[in-house]
Amino acid sequence: MSTELTAAERRSLNGTTMGTRYSAVFFAPAGLDETKLAAALQATLDRVDRQMSTWKPESDLNRLNGAAVRVWVPVPAELMFVLQASLRIRRQSQCAFDIGVGDLVAAWGFGAHAAPPGHVPTDPVVPQAAITSEALELDPHLHRARKHAPVALDLSGIAKGFGVDEMARVMREFSIRTWLVGIDGEMRAGGAKPDGTPWVVAHERPVRGVREAMGVIELEDRAVATSGNYRHYRDIGARTISHTMDPRRGLPLVNGLTSVTVTADTCMEADAWATAFLVMGETAGPRLAKAMGLDVIFVRADGTVLDWA
Template sequence: MPKTCSEPRHRLHLHGPTMGTRWAVSADVGPHLDTAHLRQALADAVDEVDHQMSPWKPASDLNRLNAQPVGHWLALPAPILLVLARALEVARLSAGTFNPAVGALIDAWGFGAARRAPDPAAIRAAAGEPAALAHVALELDAPGARARRLAPVRFDLCAIAKGYAVDRMIEVLAAHGVQHALASLDGELRALGPQANGEPWPIAIEAPVAGQRRTHGVIELEDLAIATSGNYRHFLDIGGQRLSHLIDPRAGAPVRHALASVTVLARTCMDADAWATALLVAGPAEGFELARRLRLDALFLLRHDKGWTEIGLGRFAPGSERDAPA
């Protein structure tokens, strides 16, 4: 039987704008919590991530790093150094299917801050830059709180920074004594404990249908994070051709395969966010093998003529290989 809290609790909902979307928190809290102070602390935490890691803000620490001459050290705050370090590790473990050193390609294809549509000249220029995996294009000096680029590439942290922002919200909630909460930002979520009634937090997994909001299934979270990466929600339509916002760094172009979405469970939302991207970019066969080898909890939805097929690993395994209707 689920355990319940002895102190009376009520459901608190907080939200606000950040990173071109909105953050949100649902929490079961006691009567003495300073709600206004908590909301401000949450907003400050996500805004700090945005100010450090946004490719859209000219003065962000990420853009300062991209503007720093190759080989020159740049002092950086601890949060972005932490995210860069994890991004480099996922890049190494994924053999480059997750590669934050593709900022120029993202902009060239119209998904970054520079332009809203593909630019053939920019694509050729970006493809002509020296190919470099992130973990060999950047050197980090954690004790010295600094970093330096080792190749003329531009870094982009959009596939991991939102997940990290969710982790920061969880840290803020815990610091304020909250024990039962769900934090989200865009499609990334993380649960802090169960609900106050002892039940896990139910999370809907979206069906990969463009232009619609449909539920594929539901999973329950308790002290876990979840993130989904898909090619059906954010894309450009160029002359009737749909271009995914996810760039395959190996091809220098948007991903093109039957994998519609990947959902990953992890202890941190930063990891769930990064690995969902890495597995989707890798594609059905390579992504599944990568997830299997690293023992990731991952759900793959593969598109076909009659709908999509579900293949799951780890916590998703019991529902694997079931066909869903279109």
């Protein structure tokens, strides 16, 4: 990299986290210590992963999952914040978003504890998510949590968004005012670019096996996240099984939507609501999005776009 950087030089960093990659694009003066910034971003994301991963046996989330019923478990502040947000969004979404789907996800062959390929549950999987709000008790004052039923928690629908928000916090701590950070398809922008134009991210066409944009989304001090059934799925015989579960039915999601994209103030909120609206479907989802005043793009399986802004 050239050492003769202008006051608004475009720079970029990237690395690995949560089984995928993170990226940071920003404009900063020559005096910025890029090595320290990269280390801070990586350390922050490693901490989130250490706390919230279902893939790491020693994660704080897995300690809670593995604890006996009614035994209090110490919970770090970041994980407590995400658990509280998860229960709130569960209530607001009428149970369409629920982190208690761990057993359901595994039973249908997804996630860290996936059943063998080709396995189809022969008995109905009890939707533990249906009682998550009663099964999980949080004590934020003493930084602890406990379960009242053997529910398996899965934060895959919200943790990446929170990780992006943590990246945003690091950028602000380094006094960087203009940036775009992201983990996979979850993105958050800080400010506008130096020329005054907003950041632009692609709105991906939700077609299996195809990576192309169907449009663009402009961001300025906003976050965006997409949830869909076109990337992660399993084919079992003639059936295609979505990795997104409907916690209300205790089954893989089946409805007329193929993707939902949400823009919000934080990426955590955008991430969770994208999943919630996808589960709610093409009628209830847009109705609630409109009532909440959220900016949401719904795409039906036939390619029809419903744009709620």
